[in-house]
Amino acid sequence: MIHQQYFLGIDGGGTKCKARLESQNGELLGEGLSGPANPAQSADIAFNSIIDAAAQAVASANLPTETIKTLHVCLGLAGVNIPAYRGLAEAWKLPFANTLLTTDLHIACTGAHGGQEGAIMITGTGSSAFASVDNVHTIMGGHGFPLGDKASGAWLGWRALSATLESMDNLMPSTPLTDAVCEQLQACKSVDIVAKALHFRSSDYAVLAPLVVAQAKQNESLATSIIEDGATYLTAVLLRLSELNPQRLTMIGGLASYWSDHLPDNIQRLLSPALCSPEYGAVALARQAFKEA
Amino acid sequence: MIHQQYFLGIDGGGTKCKARLESQNGELLGEGLSGPANPAQSADIAFNSIIDAAAQAVASANLPTETIKTLHVCLGLAGVNIPAYRGLAEAWKLPFANTLLTTDLHIACTGAHGGQEGAIMITGTGSSAFASVDNVHTIMGGHGFPLGDKASGAWLGWRALSATLESMDNLMPSTPLTDAVCEQLQACKSVDIVAKALHFRSSDYAVLAPLVVAQAKQNESLATSIIEDGATYLTAVLLRLSELNPQRLTMIGGLASYWSDHLPDNIQRLLSPALCSPEYGAVALARQAFKEA
Incomplete structure (x- = not known):
C-alpha cells in the first residue's frame, strides 16, 4: 500500500485566506479561498477561515473530507509576528496532522524565491520587508499606517x-x-x-x-x-x-x-523577479518541515 | 420689577464640557463641568453633557432649577464646523431661552481676545487655527491626526x-x-x-x-x-x-x-497674550447675540 502524503499551504491575511493543496511529488491537487484570517483582528474568524479554506482545498481535490486530518500544513498568517497574536494562533486546536505556524511575510518570501530563502520588499496597501538568510529571519517596516508603511x-x-x-x-x-x-x-x-x-x-x-x-x-x-x-x-x-x-x-x-x-x-540591478505565490511558499515550507525521509 | 438676564457660555470638547454663567452686568455667578460634548463622537452624549453642565452652573449660582429656561446661551462645540455634525446639534431640543451654536474655535478665539475679534493658533493634542475678522471666519488646519495637526x-x-x-x-x-x-x-x-x-x-x-x-x-x-x-x-x-x-x-x-x-x-512680534478662557468667549458671544437693548 502506497502511503500518500498531502501538503497544504495557507496564506491568511486581513481580507482573505487562500489554501493550496499539493501531493507528495508537488502536483497541485486543490485550492480554497475564504474570508479574513488575521488573528490580530479576530482569532475566531481567522480559525474558521483557515478550516474553511482547507476543507475547500480537500473537496476541490475530490479527496474524502477526513483527509484534512492527514494534512501537513504551513500556516502563514498576518499579525503573528506579534507575540500576543502568535499565542492566540498557537492555542488553536487545529484538525491537521502537523502544523507549522509562521508569518505571511515568511511564506511570501519563500514563494517569491520558488521555495528557497531570500529577501523581499512588499509594497501594496501597506509596506514591509523580510529576509530569511541561513534560517535567520529579519523583519523591517510593517509598522502599520500611520507609524510606518512608507512607500505603500x-x-x-x-x-x-x-x-x-x-x-x-x-x-x-x-x-x-x-x-x-x-x-x-x-x-x-x-x-x-x-x-x-x-x-x-x-x-x-x-x-x-x-x-x-x-x-x-x-x-x-x-x-x-x-x-x-x-x-x-x-x-x-x-x-x-x-x-x-x-x-x-x-x-x-x-x-x-x-x-x-x-x-x-x-x-x-539587485532585484530578481518573483517566482511563485505566498501559498506556494507555504506548501514548500510544509514540505521542508514534515516530508518523510 | 427688575428683569434680570442670564448669559451662559458652553465650551464642549471631546473629553469635557465646561459652562460659565454670568449676570447681565458680567458678574460670574456659577460654573459647571461635565463629560464629552463633541457631536462628531456622539450627539446624544454631547446633548446630555451640555444639559448637565448648564444645570450645574445654575445650581452653583444658587438659582432655581427652572432658571435654565431663561438662559441666553452660546454653545461652542468641537466638530460642528462639519455640516453633518452641525445638523445634529441644530436638531437638539434645548431648554434654553435662546441658543447660539458655533465652533469651539470661535469661542476660544473670542475668549483669547477678551470678547473681541482676532485670530488664534491652537497647539495642544491637536492643532488648528481660526480668525474672525469683520465677522468673516477662517479655519485653517484642524484636519485631525494623521492627516494634519502638524506641530501638535x-x-x-x-x-x-x-x-x-x-x-x-x-x-x-x-x-x-x-x-x-x-x-x-x-x-x-x-x-x-x-x-x-x-x-x-x-x-x-x-x-x-x-x-x-x-x-x-x-x-x-x-x-x-x-x-x-x-x-x-x-x-x-x-x-x-x-x-x-x-x-x-x-x-x-x-x-x-x-x-x-x-x-x-x-x-x-506678531503675537499677543491670551486674555480669557473659551467659556468666557462663549458668554461674550451670547451677550453680543442676545443682550436686550
Missing part, C-alpha cells in the same frame, strides 16, 4: 490628501494632483474632505495612490516629490536587505513593478 | 515614535530621543512597540511629546529637526493669519508657550 499605497494616498488640505489652507499652491484628489473625493472644501476622511483606514487612503502615480508620469511636481521620498525610503531598505546577503532579493505586492522602475539603477 | 502634541509624539521604529530597522542611528521613547514605552523591540501602538489615538501619541521637547532643549539632533519642522509649519500658518489683518493674534493650548519661544523673532 496608503502612504502615497495619505501624502496626497494631506497636501491637498494644506493647499486648501493656502499654505501651498493647488496642483494637478490636489485637483485630482478633490475630484476623486467629490469634495471641493477642506471641511468636506475632513468629514470624509474622519474614519479613513489604510485601504481608503490607498484608493488615492493611483492619482499620485498618474501625476508623477506627467512630471507633476508634488507627485514627483512624493514618489522621490518613497523611492529614497525603498532604496534605504533594499540596501539594508542586500547587506544581509540574501540568495535573491525581490519586490512583490501591487506597487512592486511601479517602484522597481523608479529606483536608482544600482538598486534595480 | 500628537504630531510630535508620532514623529518621535516613527523615527524610533526606523532606528530599530537600522535605517537611521538610535539617538537619545529614540532611547527615551523606548524607555517610556518600556519596549526595546520593534514588534513590541508596534503591538503597543496598534490602537494608539492622538492622545497616546501626545504623551510622547514632552520627550521631544526635553531632548530639543539638550540640542539633540533628531528632536531639534522635529521642532524645526513644526516651527516652519507654525510660521507659515501664523503669517497667513496675519495677512488677514486680525485685531490681535494669539497662540493658545498646552504647547503655546513652548512654541512661542521657538518661532522666529519676526513671528514672535
Whole structure:
C-alpha cells in the first residue's frame, strides 16, 4: 500500500485566506479561498477561515473530507509576528496532522524565491520587508499606517490628501494632483474632505495612490516629490536587505513593478523577479518541515 | 420689577464640557463641568453633557432649577464646523431661552481676545487655527491626526515614535530621543512597540511629546529637526493669519508657550497674550447675540 502524503499551504491575511493543496511529488491537487484570517483582528474568524479554506482545498481535490486530518500544513498568517497574536494562533486546536505556524511575510518570501530563502520588499496597501538568510529571519517596516508603511499605497494616498488640505489652507499652491484628489473625493472644501476622511483606514487612503502615480508620469511636481521620498525610503531598505546577503532579493505586492522602475539603477540591478505565490511558499515550507525521509 | 438676564457660555470638547454663567452686568455667578460634548463622537452624549453642565452652573449660582429656561446661551462645540455634525446639534431640543451654536474655535478665539475679534493658533493634542475678522471666519488646519495637526502634541509624539521604529530597522542611528521613547514605552523591540501602538489615538501619541521637547532643549539632533519642522509649519500658518489683518493674534493650548519661544523673532512680534478662557468667549458671544437693548 502506497502511503500518500498531502501538503497544504495557507496564506491568511486581513481580507482573505487562500489554501493550496499539493501531493507528495508537488502536483497541485486543490485550492480554497475564504474570508479574513488575521488573528490580530479576530482569532475566531481567522480559525474558521483557515478550516474553511482547507476543507475547500480537500473537496476541490475530490479527496474524502477526513483527509484534512492527514494534512501537513504551513500556516502563514498576518499579525503573528506579534507575540500576543502568535499565542492566540498557537492555542488553536487545529484538525491537521502537523502544523507549522509562521508569518505571511515568511511564506511570501519563500514563494517569491520558488521555495528557497531570500529577501523581499512588499509594497501594496501597506509596506514591509523580510529576509530569511541561513534560517535567520529579519523583519523591517510593517509598522502599520500611520507609524510606518512608507512607500505603500496608503502612504502615497495619505501624502496626497494631506497636501491637498494644506493647499486648501493656502499654505501651498493647488496642483494637478490636489485637483485630482478633490475630484476623486467629490469634495471641493477642506471641511468636506475632513468629514470624509474622519474614519479613513489604510485601504481608503490607498484608493488615492493611483492619482499620485498618474501625476508623477506627467512630471507633476508634488507627485514627483512624493514618489522621490518613497523611492529614497525603498532604496534605504533594499540596501539594508542586500547587506544581509540574501540568495535573491525581490519586490512583490501591487506597487512592486511601479517602484522597481523608479529606483536608482544600482538598486534595480539587485532585484530578481518573483517566482511563485505566498501559498506556494507555504506548501514548500510544509514540505521542508514534515516530508518523510 | 427688575428683569434680570442670564448669559451662559458652553465650551464642549471631546473629553469635557465646561459652562460659565454670568449676570447681565458680567458678574460670574456659577460654573459647571461635565463629560464629552463633541457631536462628531456622539450627539446624544454631547446633548446630555451640555444639559448637565448648564444645570450645574445654575445650581452653583444658587438659582432655581427652572432658571435654565431663561438662559441666553452660546454653545461652542468641537466638530460642528462639519455640516453633518452641525445638523445634529441644530436638531437638539434645548431648554434654553435662546441658543447660539458655533465652533469651539470661535469661542476660544473670542475668549483669547477678551470678547473681541482676532485670530488664534491652537497647539495642544491637536492643532488648528481660526480668525474672525469683520465677522468673516477662517479655519485653517484642524484636519485631525494623521492627516494634519502638524506641530501638535500628537504630531510630535508620532514623529518621535516613527523615527524610533526606523532606528530599530537600522535605517537611521538610535539617538537619545529614540532611547527615551523606548524607555517610556518600556519596549526595546520593534514588534513590541508596534503591538503597543496598534490602537494608539492622538492622545497616546501626545504623551510622547514632552520627550521631544526635553531632548530639543539638550540640542539633540533628531528632536531639534522635529521642532524645526513644526516651527516652519507654525510660521507659515501664523503669517497667513496675519495677512488677514486680525485685531490681535494669539497662540493658545498646552504647547503655546513652548512654541512661542521657538518661532522666529519676526513671528514672535506678531503675537499677543491670551486674555480669557473659551467659556468666557462663549458668554461674550451670547451677550453680543442676545443682550436686550
